[in-house]
Amino acid sequence: xxxxxxxxxxxxxxxxxxxxxxxxxxxxxxxxxxxxxxxxxxxxxxxxxxxxxxxxxxxxxxxxxxxxxxxxxxxxxxxxxxxxxxxxxxxxxxxxxxxxxxxxxxxxxxxxxxxxxxxxxxxxxxxxxxxxxxxxxxxxxxxxxxxxxxxxxxxxxxxxxxxxxxxxxxxxxxxxxxxxxxxxxxxxxxxxxxxxxxxxxxxxxxxxxxxxxxxxxxxxxxxxxxxxxxxxxxxxxxxxxxxxxxxxxxxxxxxxxxxxxxxxxxxxxxxxxxxxxxxxxxxxxxxxxxxxxxxxxxxxxxxxxxxxxxxxxxxxxxxxxxxxxxxxxxxxxxxxxxxxxxxxxxxx
Numbered sequence: 001x002x003x004x005x006x007x008x009x010x011x012x013x014x015x016x017x018x019x020x021x022x023x024x025x026x027x028x029x030x031x032x033x034x035x036x037x038x039x040x041x042x043x044x045x046x047x048x049x050x051x052x053x054x055x056x057x058x059x060x061x062x063x064x065x066x067x068x069x070x071x072x073x074x075x076x077x078x079x080x081x082x083x084x085x086x087x088x089x090x091x092x093x094x095x096x097x098x099x100x101x102x103x104x105x106x107x108x109x110x111x112x113x114x115x116x117x118x119x120x121x122x123x124x125x126x127x128x129x130x131x132x133x134x135x136x137x138x139x140x141x142x143x144x145x146x147x148x149x150x151x152x153x154x155x156x157x158x159x160x161x162x163x164x165x166x167x168x169x170x171x172x173x174x175x176x177x178x179x180x181x182x183x184x185x186x187x188x189x190x191x192x193x194x195x196x197x198x199x200x201x202x203x204x205x206x207x208x209x210x211x212x213x214x215x216x217x218x219x220x221x222x223x224x225x226x227x228x229x230x231x232x233x234x235x236x237x238x239x240x241x242x243x244x245x246x247x248x249x250x251x252x253x254x255x256x257x258x259x260x261x262x263x264x265x266x267x268x269x270x271x272x273x274x275x276x277x278x279x280x281x282x283x284x285x286x287x288x289x290x291x292x293x294x295x296x297x298x299x300x301x302x303x304x305x306x307x308x309x310x311x312x313x314x315x316x317x318x319x320x321x322x323x324x325x326x327x328x329x330x331x332x333x334x335x336x337x338x339x340x341x342x343x344x345x346x347x348x
Contacts, residue, residue, distance in 0.1 A: 068103025
């Protein structure tokens, strides 16, 4: 994978990149368009199920209609374990079958084993089943990336570091054997050194790589950009002042937008929201909110359940932090997402 020229913006303490206009984003006639490149849509909460209990009616269609209404017309459904390697593909088919009723949103998926599920790789019969699901998913046309996989040393209670490293390497080696090569959808949390050590020997064999839900350091993001990786920004990437410095320094041609719903929502207490409030940037209304699941009625969002309609906030936060227009952010992220994943459009 070709490495880009590293932007001079990647320097600590620099507040306004020299190539970008220092202006707070203002409303224009531009109609935003979004691609949510990380959405855990197979999670049962989008069917009204919480901790194996049905708390309200299935509202998957409502979630998608809200997304489509604000211009989030494409989503990448995140695969994370052996079971949902198939579930995610089936979900994409279901969304296609209900496209007109569900807001016209188009969905594709990833396929891989998240580090928290790394123990699965050692189970008897895993590889036969996994290979079948990967290859069938690729043939279906819905699988657009290998992942989510990588390392997560913040969650060693799920799988120890050695098990995670073994699963990461084994998947990289297997994915290298497949044709056509697909981009990588990567997870790195508190494991940057080991992550790069294992990834680097394989990276050139794949047409692109996204390190999603980035929460690392400025130095770490600089290394990723130097390797040619893209970086996914969501609510968890916007919590602290340090996070904002990283977004401020990250070149637009390396950014993708995501919600990582139902998790990683952008909270009003985040550094990004405080900055927007200080600058007088008004957050768009995401729609009516239900605070108690059991009292949900059609058309409401669920308190604490992040969903793709909220990608508006992420994009506006990035624009505010980088002091560029919302249009610049949305169009750069759209172009980057299409360039790497395709998602039904021509990849230059």
